[in-house]
Structure formats: structure tokens, C-alpha cells
Amino acid sequence: MKVAVDQDTCIGCGSCVSICSDVFQLNDEGFSNVIAQPDESNEASAREAADSCPVDAI
Known part of the structure; x- marks a missing residue:
């Protein structure tokens, strides 16, 4: 699995960080x-962060 964040779309809510701070x-x-x-x-937690x-x- 490879992840990336679209900076133009991100609103900075921080949910990904709270779910998977090892990646985000x-x-x-x-x-x-x-x-x-x-x-x-x-x-698994990175996938959960992306889904959330x-x-x-993401």
C-alpha cells in the first residue's frame, strides 16, 4: 500500500493524524x-485513516 495526500483537497481536519500518526x-x-x-x-490504521x-x- 502506498499513500499520498492531495494538498489541494485536504482541509486539515487531522483525523488521519489521530488515527495513524506513524504515517500522517x-x-x-x-x-x-x-x-x-x-x-x-x-x-490497517493507514487504510482506516484514508477511509475516514x-x-x-488521501
Whole structure:
């Protein structure tokens, strides 16, 4: 699994960060960034974070 965040779509709600902080964090502008691609240990939570994005930015 490979993840990316569409910076033009992200609204900075932070739900992805709260669900999977190993993969996502908010940048200085308040929008989500991918800080590491998921591996076997956090793939399920990264998928949950993507599914929970209210604007489908992930």
C-alpha cells in the first residue's frame, strides 16, 4: 500500500493524524502530509485513516 495526500483537497481536519500518526502529520500550514509509507504494522490504521478522510484527500 502506498499513500499520498492531495494538498489541494485536504482541509486539515487531522483525523488521519489521530488515527495513524506513524504515517500522517499536519504540516506548518495545518494540512496533512505523509511522513512515512505504511508497512505491515500500520497498514490497517493507514487504510482506516484514508477511509475516514471527510474530503477523500488521501
